[in-house]
Amino acid sequence: MWTPGKHVFVLLLTLVSTLRCRADTISEFAEDHDDDHNHEILRVLPDTYNWTHRPRIKGRWLDVTCAAHLLSFGAVSEQTMDFEVSLQVAQEWRDHRLANLTQNTWLPVDSGVQVWKPHVDFANTKSLDIATAEEETTMWVSREGVVNLIVRYDIKASCQMSLHAFPMDQQTCHIRLDGFDDTRLVWGLPSLMTMNTVPVISDATAFHSQFKLAGITAKSYVTSFLPSVPGKGCTFSEQTCDYADSDACQTNTKLCADDAGSEECDNCLYYTGICGNVTKPCDLLGKGDKSTYTSLEIQFHLSRRFAYHLMQMYVPSTFIVIMSWLSFWIEIGAVPARVCLGVLTVLTMTTQSSRSHAMQEVSYVRAIDIWIVACQLFVFTALVEYAVTYRWWLTENKGRRIIIDMEDKPTENGASPEHQPIEISGKCDSCNFVPTAAQNIDRVCRMVFPSLFVIFNITYWTVYLSA
Numbered sequence: 001m002w003t004p005g006k007h008v009f010v011l012l013l014t015l016v017s018t019l020r021c022r023a024d025t026i027s028e029f030a031e032d033h034d035d036d037h038n039h040e041i042l043r044v045l046p047d048t049y050n051w052t053h054r055p056r057i058k059g060r061w062l063d064v065t066c067a068a069h070l071l072s073f074g075a076v077s078e079q080t081m082d083f084e085v086s087l088q089v090a091q092e093w094r095d096h097r098l099a100n101l102t103q104n105t106w107l108p109v110d111s112g113v114q115v116w117k118p119h120v121d122f123a124n125t126k127s128l129d130i131a132t133a134e135e136e137t138t139m140w141v142s143r144e145g146v147v148n149l150i151v152r153y154d155i156k157a158s159c160q161m162s163l164h165a166f167p168m169d170q171q172t173c174h175i176r177l178d179g180f181d182d183t184r185l186v187w188g189l190p191s192l193m194t195m196n197t198v199p200v201i202s203d204a205t206a207f208h209s210q211f212k213l214a215g216i217t218a219k220s221y222v223t224s225f226l227p228s229v230p231g232k233g234c235t236f237s238e239q240t241c242d243y244a245d246s247d248a249c250q251t252n253t254k255l256c257a258d259d260a261g262s263e264e265c266d267n268c269l270y271y272t273g274i275c276g277n278v279t280k281p282c283d284l285l286g287k288g289d290k291s292t293y294t295s296l297e298i299q300f301h302l303s304r305r306f307a308y309h310l311m312q313m314y315v316p317s318t319f320i321v322i323m324s325w326l327s328f329w330i331e332i333g334a335v336p337a338r339v340c341l342g343v344l345t346v347l348t349m350t351t352q353s354s355r356s357h358a359m360q361e362v363s364y365v366r367a368i369d370i371w372i373v374a375c376q377l378f379v380f381t382a383l384v385e386y387a388v389t390y391r392w393w394l395t396e397n398k399g400r401r402i403i404i405d406m407e408d409k410p411t412e413n414g415a416s417p418e419h420q421p422i423e424i425s426g427k428c429d430s431c432n433f434v435p436t437a438a439q440n441i442d443r444v445c446r447m448v449f450p451s452l453f454v455i456f457n458i459t460y461w462t463v464y465l466s467a
């Protein structure tokens with residue numbers, strides 16, 4: 001049934017989402033609006049109304065129900081320890097002084113009219129922009145005196161990250177909205193946020209981050225400027241939503257471009273995830289010192305997308321380590337080949353390690369640092385192994401040369417002593433199948449190095465992937 005009130009209501013909803021409205025949709029509504037006799041806008045308030053006064057209520061707390069629509073999420077930076085979100089926050093409260101101003105269900109309020117608004121503030125922001133255009137209607141009043149306010153914020157908020165497990169790490173970032181003047185901020189469903197089924201929903205097509213947003217928690221609790229006052233920390237609602245399947249919305253980025261308005265697209269634009277029950281560990285009423293105030297918090301549970309680091313760091317350095325083992329199969333006498341291979345792998349590994357440092361400088365050891373150091377150790381030891389083997393090989397051949405020299409003494413040739421060992425060792429390889437001790441070192445290393453690397457890998461991945 002199209003009651004006039006409902007009609008205006010739909011019009012308002014459309015205005016709220018003007019950003020997504022196509023021009024033809026707007027003009028369609030504009031035509032309808034000419035026929036609508038009930039369309040009004042609130043420009044003048046009753047003389048008795050004083051906007052600096054808070055609505056009078058029994059008891060301490062004035063309830064303000066809030067909901068949020070996360071419009072974008074991204075730019076998580078370890079360098080500056082912050083992230084960016086843009087979200088639309090709806091607040092609903094009751095102001096009896098504004099009742100009976102209209103016969104309509106909802107009356108838009110002109111942006112020039114000053115109405116009492118709850119004093120709210122984002123706590124951990126580095127920068128905050130109110131992105132709502134000035135001429136845009138953001139406030140509505142119902143016949144019952146219920147006020148709805150919708151504001152869009154672009155926020156850059158700080159997020160302390162612990163990078164010990166980098167790049168297998170998981171982080172939790174949050175934004176916090178504090179309510180002052182004894183307003184009780186509660187997550188709920190304001191009347192105008194009709195697309196919400198849970199207090200915090202997201203546009204899952206607009207997550208741009210090296211992290212996967214694995215879930216969010218919406219929490220309301222009591223806090224205070226002072227330490228250990230009664231009631232501080234009392235959480236009066238908490239709900240966690242699992243965003244595990246949100247990736248489907250991003251992989252198909254053209255989903256909404258091709259098929260705007262489809263159910264599939266809307267499920268992504270107004271993505272809720274799989275939400276748990278609301279828990280209420282503590283009852284707010286009656287709790288709390290005078291210094292307490294309420295806060296709303298959205299926690300973003302992030303898990304790093306690992307594939308990039310796997311391809312950029314782990315796979316290349318594994319290949320470098322394997323390459324360094326090739327040396328054990330090359331003849332000991334082939335000095336240039338073995339030295340080149342050794343030096344090349346050590347240098348390549350060093351380059352690889354400097355790339356890992358470019359990511360983030362921290363005062364502690366990260367998982368990636370342990371990996372890099374281990375790989376450097378492997379390639380470096382392979383080079384050292386050659387130095388030792390070569391030395392040994394030289395001594396062995398020197399001994400052999402003396403024996404052979406004695407045998408060869410009667411024959412007189414003018415060859416210089418330097419040339420003799422090479423010639424003789426060549427002869428000996430063809431006649432003698434028993435490997436020398438130096439060659440045995442190489443043979444053992446062919447087994448020991450890969451085994452140690454496998455053991456290291458098992459330990460490393462078990463520790464970090466299970467943590």
Ligand SMILES: *[C@@H]1O[C@H](CO)[C@@H](O)[C@H](O)[C@H]1NC(C)=O
Nearest residue numbers: 047048049050051052053054
């Ligand atoms: C509103 O109240 C404040 C203080 O209570 C007062 O100073 C101010 O003049 C009032 N404004 C109007 C328009 O009555």
Ligand SMILES: *[C@@H]1O[C@H](CO)[C@@H](O)[C@H](O)[C@H]1NC(C)=O
Nearest residue numbers: 096097098099100143144145
């Ligand atoms: C609004 O009007 C209704 C009846 O028309 C009346 O019962 C109610 O008390 C009024 N409310 C206020 C706040 O004036």
Ligand SMILES: *[C@@H]1O[C@H](CO)[C@@H](O)[C@H](O)[C@H]1NC(C)=O
Nearest residue numbers: 240274275276277278279280
């Ligand atoms: C959530 O609440 C419903 C009913 O209120 C209950 O059946 C269900 O077991 C609850 N789920 C959890 C995870 O607590």
